[in-house]
Every structure is written in structure tokens, then in C-alpha cells.
Amino acid sequence: MATYDLGDGVPLEHEVRNVDQALTSATVTLGLTRPDGTTFPAPTVTSPSTGIYRATPIPDVTGTWAGVWSTSGAVVSVTPFAFTVGNPGPLAYTDVTTVKAAMGKTTADDRDDLIQQAISAASRWIDGRTGRRFYADTAATARTFLVSGRSACVGTDQVIYVDDIAALTGLAVATGTTGSYVTATGWEAGPDNALVYGRPLTEIRASAGWLPAYGRVQVTARWGFPSVPDQIVQAATLLAARFYRRKDSPNGVIGSADWGVIRVSRTDPDVEALIQPFVVPVIA
Missing domain, CATH: 2.40.30 (Elongation Factor Tu (Ef-tu); domain 3)
Incomplete structure (x- = not known):
């Protein structure tokens, strides 16, 4: 079953063929039912060529939708189908390739799954620290x-x-x-x-x-930010690299051949400077 994001158009297509399996014209309608059983307004059906019928409805709720193509005229048929609508998860503000480049490590021995976890943690930390999120909802x-x-x-x-x-x-x-x-x-x-x-x-x-x-x-x-600011991308990249490296200092300290044991600082001043203009003020 195909899955689409809430707020995106769902590309639906139906073919009408006669007994000889040749594409043929007919009267075609599309009916859609929401997951709660209510009827969705009938979408506009177009025919770009003989026997091909298309519609692009924009679902308004998540869940499993039921649809039916109804054909009358030269060919009479009823064709049911279904698809799923989901709400996209929170956006990551950077990516694995960018974080690897920032760390100067682009080899295959780096754990991409751990880097992705660090990116997710950094992105959500920024949301919490600023009191807002830097991506837009897909639907109002x-x-x-x-x-x-x-x-x-x-x-x-x-x-x-x-x-x-x-x-x-x-x-x-x-x-x-x-x-x-x-x-x-x-x-x-x-x-x-x-x-x-x-x-x-x-x-x-x-x-x-x-x-x-x-x-x-x-x-x-549509709640959220219009697009991710460059400062937030940079802050997420620095913070994700920092989180990834913490696997090498689980006790909060890291060893150095030149300086001995060094305690890892609690905050990164560059990250704080990058996100500070976006922090929502709180009035006590």
C-alpha cells in the first residue's frame, strides 16, 4: 500500500480498457473515504489521453484512505483501492555527509547510524533550546x-x-x-x-x-519556520559532531598525548552564539 505525506497531492491514475484490452474512453468518477468513514469531496478527474484518467487529491487527515474508481458508458466497472497518509517526522537540520566533512572524516569506518542519531539529537536539542522548530507543517x-x-x-x-x-x-x-x-x-x-x-x-x-x-x-x-536558517544548519552540524565524539568520552573526559586528561566542556559557545538570535524570549 502506497504511503504519502499529509498535505501532499496523491497522484492517482486509472486505466479503462475494453474487452480487447485496448484503452478506451468512458465516464469515470473517483470517490474517496477518510479513515473515519466520512466522504471526501469528489476530486476533479482529468483524461490526458484515451483511456487514461488521473486525479491528485490532497488528503486532510492521516490514516488509511479508501478509494474507488467508478466507470460507466462503454465500460462498466468498479475498482477499489487504498492508500495511507502519514505525518512526516521532525526535520533533521543537517545530514551525515555534512557532519562527516565538518569532522574531517569521510571514510567508511565511521558509524553512519550513530552520526544520524547525533544529528537527530542535535536538531531536537536546538528546538528545545530556542523554544521553536525550524521546519513547516505540511498542512494547516x-x-x-x-x-x-x-x-x-x-x-x-x-x-x-x-x-x-x-x-x-x-x-x-x-x-x-x-x-x-x-x-x-x-x-x-x-x-x-x-x-x-x-x-x-x-x-x-x-x-x-x-x-x-x-x-x-x-x-x-501551517505552523513552523518557512525554511531552515543557515545559522541553524551550522549549529546542528557543530553540535552533531560534538555529540558523535562524546562516544569517545563517556565519563566526560578525554585523553590527549600533549595535555593529558581534559574535561569536556558542558556547552559550545559557537553553537550558543549561532542559535541565540532565534531563542524565543520568556517573560517571567
Whole structure:
């Protein structure tokens, strides 16, 4: 069974053949059912050539989907099929080849599996240290934010601060209370030009008074960073190399022919300097 990432188009194709097994034209429709049993809106079916029918639906939930090609006219048939939709795992901010080059080791005797583990650990450490992640969701999902404590007045605008938003595509805003939201209009996302400079959107703003003082805002968006900044790639590479080398100093010390036993430092100042501009400030 084929597996696709959530938010990606699923390339589906169906052939219609007559009794002589020659491609032939017919009336073809495609039906899709979500994993929870609900019906997905009928996708558009195109025919690039005689007897070939295609559709590229974009699934909106994960799980195993059921589909059926229905053919009528010159040929009558029903062809069921299935596919799986998954949510991609967290992104690694560097790769094995880059880390090996940074260590000056490109031979086959290096343990690629251990390097990959170090890369994963370094990437998630950076997420935790900065308080954000540097990759974007593949599909828009809804999050709710309590207005109290997250909003401020800036000039004549009222602003609510939200999590990192990676793109304008799919962005929607609703206000109200849990279970009762009304689509909001007349708002803007900011800061201005954030996406142009590779930074995420973190504000939803409109004229003062559009937000209830103690209500909530529901924001549907692709959350995360638009793309991985160069500083984060470099920090992940340095940190992954450091983590990989720690296998040679499990007790926190490493031996040197010139300097004797040396204690491994707890932090890398270069890594800290690279990630510092991206740390989300915390107000106590």
C-alpha cells in the first residue's frame, strides 16, 4: 500500500480498457473515504489521453484512505483501492555527509547510524533550546490562543501574538470561545515583510476592539519556520559532531598525548552564539 505525506497531492491514475484490452474512453468518477468513514469531496478527474484518467487529491487527515474508481458508458466497472497518509517526522537540520566533512572524516569506518542519531539529537536539542522548530507543517491545522496575556495595543491596532506561522497559504482566523468560533475578517498577519526575510509570522492584528478581552482566537495555519536558517544548519552540524565524539568520552573526559586528561566542556559557545538570535524570549 502506497504511503504519502499529509498535505501532499496523491497522484492517482486509472486505466479503462475494453474487452480487447485496448484503452478506451468512458465516464469515470473517483470517490474517496477518510479513515473515519466520512466522504471526501469528489476530486476533479482529468483524461490526458484515451483511456487514461488521473486525479491528485490532497488528503486532510492521516490514516488509511479508501478509494474507488467508478466507470460507466462503454465500460462498466468498479475498482477499489487504498492508500495511507502519514505525518512526516521532525526535520533533521543537517545530514551525515555534512557532519562527516565538518569532522574531517569521510571514510567508511565511521558509524553512519550513530552520526544520524547525533544529528537527530542535535536538531531536537536546538528546538528545545530556542523554544521553536525550524521546519513547516505540511498542512494547516487549528490552534487556539487565549486573548488575555497574549494581546497588546500597537498604535491604533490590537495585536495578538501567536506561534510561528510559516506561510500565508491556508491561514484563517476566527474569534469567540471554545466550541463557538466565528470567522474573523479585516485582519493582517505580521510582522511586515517577515516571510521575505525568511522569518515566520507571529502576529495577527486588526483595528482596536476586534478581540474580546477574555475570549479566544482560533488560528488555522501551517505552523513552523518557512525554511531552515543557515545559522541553524551550522549549529546542528557543530553540535552533531560534538555529540558523535562524546562516544569517545563517556565519563566526560578525554585523553590527549600533549595535555593529558581534559574535561569536556558542558556547552559550545559557537553553537550558543549561532542559535541565540532565534531563542524565543520568556517573560517571567
